[in-house]
Amino acid sequence: MPGNRCGHDPCCPALTPARPIRKGKGGLPRILSLAAERAKAWYFHPGKCKPLQSHPHRKTRSERREACQIVIETILSHLDLASLCLGTPTIDAGFIDIDMRTIVRDSGIGQRRCERAIALLKEAGFMKVQQPRAINDHGDYVGLRAIRVVTSLFFEFLGLGPMLQRERARATAKLQRRAMKAQRKLTDLMHRMTKGLRNSFTFKPQRSRADQEKRDEETRRWNMACAKYMIADLDPDECRRRTNAELGLPADYSPGRHA
Template sequence: MLTELMHRLGRYLDAPDEWLPSLNRANGSTRQQRTERSVACVQLLRASLKYLDLVTMRVGVPSTGGGMQNLTLPFLAKQAGLDQRRAERAMRDLQKAGLTSVWPRCERINDGNYRGLAAIKYVPPALFGAFGLAKWLRHERSKAQLRQQMRAAADVKQRRGDTREHARGRLWMAGLKNGVAECADRSRPGPTGASRGKVVDAEAEFERQIQIRAGQIKQADPSLDHETCFRLARQQLALPRR
């Protein structure tokens, strides 16, 4: 649908008053908008539509956490193939015509001054209606909203699953530590048989290292089962299975 609107915007160049009269009169003159100015407006609109979020009708790039990264005018000008001055003039015309809404933003810096940020830009649904795409837009926005809700639900489910798996991994590690402590207690040599005690100590230390490494593998990948963790631990320690 966005591609179709980009294509239909070309009709404005052939009949400005028929398709977007508000843009044709944006310069405050009764004369028809000059061709190069019309082309700049159309190109800037097309560049904005490339990054349009249908749910919010906001121009930008989705960022982590469900936010939106705003785009600067120089970036859109480059996408539209326009120089900075012509892009600025086209943006003013689009705002006057009601075809783009711009909300300036700034942030305070350390010295108490303010620094400008990329403005928030919106494209009105009326632009689609002007080219006979209002019904199609409503349909696509409903689909986009559904996809967004499904992604959000999947993210919540994934986070819950990760939390459960990591909790299980921590409990498993605690159980391994307790088992290692019991094994070490049983392996301590008595008053006699010192040489046998050294062998037992070596075996106990080997098993302790295996269990610790298996626990680390489980924490790194909670989806692995008990047997796989121990098999990988033995392989990584490069010692044969006893």
């Protein structure tokens, strides 16, 4: 098998990962696919990017240059332009970094080739990798998911420095709009919940038609009985007391109060 037993063919290199950058409508920002396209020139003309040459006086092996191109497009497909970190910013869980397993899966090449390509990009100053650590419940230090950052130098070598500044500002503004929208949704949700709770305490069940007709008839009888005492020129409280006594109702009964 040519290419150091990794499937590489120097005459027909495979420079596209298993999962290429999404383009067009619904795809990723144009700067990412443009950077991947321009970087492919480094495979055919290694001298155009001296930092990627592992030795100053000879070319890097073609299979390593191929892996580097595949990994470059893979990491660009996961790049958050606002922070230049590999991962996805979320409102609820914060920033979710991608792991090496994702890079290997999306690139379609072996993990060792991915690791060597990332090491080459780090040596060139195009990437930075930090391995955070934390203390577990047993008091031991454990490694967390690595934080991988693509430096602005990578885009500057491709002549995309000014475009990167514009795209980063646009991505940052988009994140801010998402955060504000999420905050408005939360505020609206709390308002709806508060309103719903308030309504639940003041809710009055809808009466049936028969119950309403019965209540209307009782009110009519009460008004007719009360009218007799009002004609007799009695005060309102005495009219109500006598009407309730006549109809066998509580002394403080009033149709309007018990409606």
